[in-house]
Amino acid sequence: MRQTFNETTDPSFGPRHAPLIRAAMAAQGLDGFIIPHEDEHQNEYLPAANDRLAWATGFTGSAGAAVLLRDKAAIFVDGRYTLQVRDQVDTDLFEVRDLVEGGAPAYIAEQAKPGWTIGYDPKLHSPDALERLKAAAVKAGAALKAVEPNPLDAAWGSARPAQPQAPVSPHPLRFSGEESQDKRERVGRSLAELGADAALITAPASNAWLFNIRGGDVIRSPLPLSQSILAADGSATLFLDPAKVTPELPSWLGNSVTLAPPAALADALQGLAGRRVLVDPAASSAWCFEALERAGATVMRGADPTALPRACKNAVEIEGARAAHVRDGGALARFLRWVAVEGSRELPSELEVVRRLEGFREATGALKDLSFDTIAGAGPNGAIVHYRPTERLARRLQAGSLLLVDSGAQYLDGTTDVTRTIAIGTPTAEMRQRFTLVLKGHLALARVRFPVGTTGSALDALARVPLWAAGLDFDHGTGHGVGSYLGVHEGPQRISKLPNAVALRPGMIVSNEPGYYREGGYGIRIENLQVVTQPAEIAGGERLMLGFETLTLAPIDRALIDTALLTLEERAQVDAYHARVLSVIGPGVEADVRAWLEEACAPL
Numbered sequence: 001m002r003q004t005f006n007e008t009t010d011p012s013f014g015p016r017h018a019p020l021i022r023a024a025m026a027a028q029g030l031d032g033f034i035i036p037h038e039d040e041h042q043n044e045y046l047p048a049a050n051d052r053l054a055w056a057t058g059f060t061g062s063a064g065a066a067v068l069l070r071d072k073a074a075i076f077v078d079g080r081y082t083l084q085v086r087d088q089v090d091t092d093l094f095e096v097r098d099l100v101e102g103g104a105p106a107y108i109a110e111q112a113k114p115g116w117t118i119g120y121d122p123k124l125h126s127p128d129a130l131e132r133l134k135a136a137a138v139k140a141g142a143a144l145k146a147v148e149p150n151p152l153d154a155a156w157g158s159a160r161p162a163q164p165q166a167p168v169s170p171h172p173l174r175f176s177g178e179e180s181q182d183k184r185e186r187v188g189r190s191l192a193e194l195g196a197d198a199a200l201i202t203a204p205a206s207n208a209w210l211f212n213i214r215g216g217d218v219i220r221s222p223l224p225l226s227q228s229i230l231a232a233d234g235s236a237t238l239f240l241d242p243a244k245v246t247p248e249l250p251s252w253l254g255n256s257v258t259l260a261p262p263a264a265l266a267d268a269l270q271g272l273a274g275r276r277v278l279v280d281p282a283a284s285s286a287w288c289f290e291a292l293e294r295a296g297a298t299v300m301r302g303a304d305p306t307a308l309p310r311a312c313k314n315a316v317e318i319e320g321a322r323a324a325h326v327r328d329g330g331a332l333a334r335f336l337r338w339v340a341v342e343g344s345r346e347l348p349s350e351l352e353v354v355r356r357l358e359g360f361r362e363a364t365g366a367l368k369d370l371s372f373d374t375i376a377g378a379g380p381n382g383a384i385v386h387y388r389p390t391e392r393l394a395r396r397l398q399a400g401s402l403l404l405v406d407s408g409a410q411y412l413d414g415t416t417d418v419t420r421t422i423a424i425g426t427p428t429a430e431m432r433q434r435f436t437l438v439l440k441g442h443l444a445l446a447r448v449r450f451p452v453g454t455t456g457s458a459l460d461a462l463a464r465v466p467l468w469a470a471g472l473d474f475d476h477g478t479g480h481g482v483g484s485y486l487g488v489h490e491g492p493q494r495i496s497k498l499p500n501a502v503a504l505r506p507g508m509i510v511s512n513e514p515g516y517y518r519e520g521g522y523g524i525r526i527e528n529l530q531v532v533t534q535p536a537e538i539a540g541g542e543r544l545m546l547g548f549e550t551l552t553l554a555p556i557d558r559a560l561i562d563t564a565l566l567t568l569e570e571r572a573q574v575d576a577y578h579a580r581v582l583s584v585i586g587p588g589v590e591a592d593v594r595a596w597l598e599e600a601c602a603p604l
Helices: 015-027 050-059 079-088 103-111 129-141 151-159 178-195 204-210 249-253 263-269 287-294 307-311 315-346 350-362 379-383 429-447 456-463 464-471 568-588 590-600
Strands: 032-036 064-069 071-076 095-098 117-120 141-145 198-201 227-231 236-239 257-260 274-281 298-301 375-378 401-407 409-411 416-423 479-481 490-496 509-512 515-518 524-526 528-532 548-549
Touching: 015 032, 015 050, 015 064, 015 151, 032 151, 032 307, 050 064, 050 151, 064 103, 071 079, 071 103, 071 590, 079 095, 095 103, 103 129, 117 129, 117 479, 129 141, 129 287, 151 479, 178 198, 178 204, 178 227, 178 307, 178 590, 198 204, 204 227, 204 307, 227 263, 236 263, 257 263, 257 379, 274 287, 307 490, 315 350, 315 409, 315 416, 315 528, 315 568, 315 590, 350 375, 350 401, 375 379, 379 515, 379 524, 401 524, 416 509, 416 524, 429 456, 429 464, 429 509, 429 515, 429 524, 429 528, 429 548, 429 568, 456 464, 456 490, 509 548, 568 590
Parallel strands: 032 117, 071 095, 117 141, 198 274, 236 257, 274 298
Antiparallel strands: 032 064, 064 071, 198 227, 227 236, 375 401, 401 416, 479 490, 479 509, 509 528, 515 524, 528 548
16 A cells, blocks of 8 residues: 655654754855745655755645744645644744745745845746745845755755656557647647747646656656757657656657756756747746846746646547546445445544545556545544644544545546545534535536636636525635646636636536535535536527536435435436446445445435
8 A cells, every 4th residue: 555645754854954954054154045845846746855845844735835044934834734734843943824824925024134145946936936035035124045055955965865766658649649749749839829939848747748758756646757848840858867768768759859867958948049938937947037048048928838738638538537437436435335334333543544545446456646645534624624634633533523535546547536525423404504505516516507718717606605695605716627647736727716817628627626614523525526528509599508527426425415405406416416326336346335335326
């Protein structure tokens, strides 16, 4: 079974390293240093060699930052990690602050002294984030200084793990659905239309998609750490550690792709002098922009040119997603039966829930990795969005409570992400009422039809209206994009209150996950993945309308549904979904699981 990366057990990580970093800072004449979570590739999940925030503080969440000053320090996390950060970090050494409300810029503006020099590594910050940090330093009368090497890396020294060298393998056409040459020429044409000669692509997921390759450098996502320069004619240079290059890779990439080591990137950027180069400020570091400007290139700020075509899955990828969800649905049926039959009797801990679910997915024989660390929140822990159990935080299931489980898997043919809320014993009337309000919003977003050009922001309210009518809401987005055997969080589309100019298009996979969280009591979330369907007529209508096809196949806990709150249409929708789950998943599971599934999917 795979290791669960949800707590720091390695003694080589943690806040005892702060004195070492401060000594390296002093040697470079620095009064402070900024430590982002992101690495040189702006990854959500990091290899151990690049997890600088964890090494400095002990915190292993997927988002955060820290600022180390001469005599004080702070760590910044969002609401997902309020418990985890206090469990992992010595709060006598690091003050815990909010990442969203002010974050590191506000702390620097408040705590830095006039004349101080605050160091940063330009390879670890986006240009937009860096501008906010510089403005904060100026406000305090201090200055930001780019440093190389950065003092954290200098302090880490020989104890730092080696960079990952997982072999890079072809992602076959039976999974990708489009040849890399065709993708590169298609994206190249879009560059030419923008007036760009080339694009610098630093996001590993983008390179994995563009070149039809996968790797193992990053947990939870099959990514090879890499960069590339794509020319408008479709030719490209892929910067990849030679140790990762397998014998079949050069021929797989073809003659129009040149392989080069990552160290050659700086010289390659120098070679773009006089060219117009597209770079995404949200995905590439300030170092990239500065290197191109020094070289004399014209930098064009714009979205990663692979992001939109990568988000719009082709027919092969959609069929792969369907197959992955059928496979995953069998594992989920076995797991949900275990919770209902054995778990409700034995009342295991959250960590046992996590292990059991991963075991059922392992038993498929096709699991490559989880798509993120499993969230299993019992009782009040379920009210902490994106809570992850650790040995010290884990609770046992209790009768009369709720269990929220948010999990996902990586298979060669697709990436899954599903949340189910399960009653342990008999739920209260309030639990059933709140669950049913969340379900009504989920159903509304699943069945909606909408015209071409509609964004996820325009649909977000559908998932909230039943909660709003009761004076309730939830404080996270309703839906995020999902990759095809790539990252479980993928843009540029999303369903959220936050404005988003990217319209939903056929082939985009998004989550549908409204929720409700009663602090100190319980959490509720219902999440399915769904794919945007092709425009189609509605009888008597005047415009073609897009819609959603639900991919996830797992029963919704009927014990938590107050049918009196559902309309006839909603009841029929739940019954139709459950009938589909039973017909698709039932034939592939054992007799005892099939018997349980028949009961779980019975009509309301």
